[in-house]
Amino acid sequence: MPEPDEVTTVACIGAGVIGGGWVAHFLAKGFRVRAWDPAPDAERRLGRLVEAAWPALTELGLAEGASRDNLTVLPTLAEAVEGAEFVQESAPEDLAVKRTLLADIAAAAPEGVVIASSTSGYGMSEMQTEAATPGRLVVGHPFNPPYLIPLVEVAGGTRTEAWAVDWASRFYRQVGKTVITMDNELPGFIANRLQEALWREALHMVANGEATVEQIDTAITDGPGLRWPVHGPCLTFHLAGGEGGMAHMLDHFGPSLKAPWTRLEAPELTRRLRDDMVDGCETEAGERSIADLVAERDRAIIAVQRAVRASRETTS
Incomplete structure (x- = not known):
């Protein structure tokens, strides 16, 4: 070999x-x-x-x-x-x-x-x-x-x-x-399971007349989808906690996990899950502070918006 x-x-x-x-x-x-x-x-x-x-x-x-x-x-x-x-x-x-x-x-x-x-x-x-x-x-x-x-x-x-x-x-x-x-076999792997959760909720909303296909797509392309290419969902919520990061976000918004917003059952926010999320965000952030991450996110979102706008103008 x-x-x-x-x-x-x-x-x-x-x-x-x-x-x-x-x-x-x-x-x-x-x-x-x-x-x-x-x-x-x-x-x-x-x-x-x-x-x-x-x-x-x-x-x-x-x-x-x-x-x-x-x-x-x-x-x-x-x-x-x-x-x-x-x-x-x-x-x-x-x-x-x-x-x-x-x-x-x-x-x-x-x-x-x-x-x-x-x-x-x-x-x-x-x-x-x-x-x-x-x-x-x-x-x-x-x-x-x-x-x-x-x-x-x-x-x-x-x-x-x-x-x-x-x-x-x-x-x-x-x-x-x-x-x-991957350390372990997981049906559907990681990314497919994440996008499947989003897809399933989208189908529920359309089936129940709660949102149109166009509204759902716009909600992602002009909403959280602009942030995900930069930091992904975990670091995105890490920034949602302000200077307190993921720890503050979970402690403050943790109860809302039980709110019936989606058709997926939320996991129990145990102390271990909380600590794993906090430690994971700190590891991923490395030496970057909250301010560093915010600046990085903002620069990238502006670049993504400009690139998408230019692409649309070229094809229109």
Whole structure:
């Protein structure tokens, strides 16, 4: 196995929206990409997807040697993984399909090569059951489109070896991703569970006639959504406590957790949960004071607003 920064060839198995996005990302990073998808028109669809993504990738900055000509679409899975130093699987979210496909990839891929699944919900423990070499199978969960959204959540299964999780995390960082290496398997992972909670509440409001789709979208794009790219929900509430930070926010607003605002049951605000939130915010803030964080947030929100406004003016 090469080190993550020595990889030159990757295989992408499955070339739909997510798999094709991975192909575009890897090509832009200068890799040779070997792809396979069972659909009869896979090569044509993949070519269109990469072509559509290339202007944005070019604007972001292509790696030395990056070229769409580095893509090869192979007729079989075995040929696609031949010579690959990393494999990204992006099949549909069907557990039986995932199990069989990952087993087939593990049987065909070179020994020791890490195989990552783009699954958005299944744990690796339930997907690696049929693989002969499950120790090298990990979850590498991206967000759509993978060539633009930096986050990847990495997790192993009960039969995954620690070295594979570590290698995959280092590889994704090497190719420009922001990586969350999860300590435990969690259905839906972290980001999906957060956006699912918001999505579920939105559906409730529309179903009950409490808000329109446009009102809901505006509430996020022109409200908390402007703050989240800067600090995320936890540090955002840390600032809501003023100089007292998260500790003051929880002590002051803690009782409102029981207010029937949402259809999700609030957790009990125990002393341990309170302290974990306070300690987590202090750790994330590091040496930045409340004033520093406020200034950082304000600068970023202004930049985001200007960028979104400019983008709308360009397309109008």
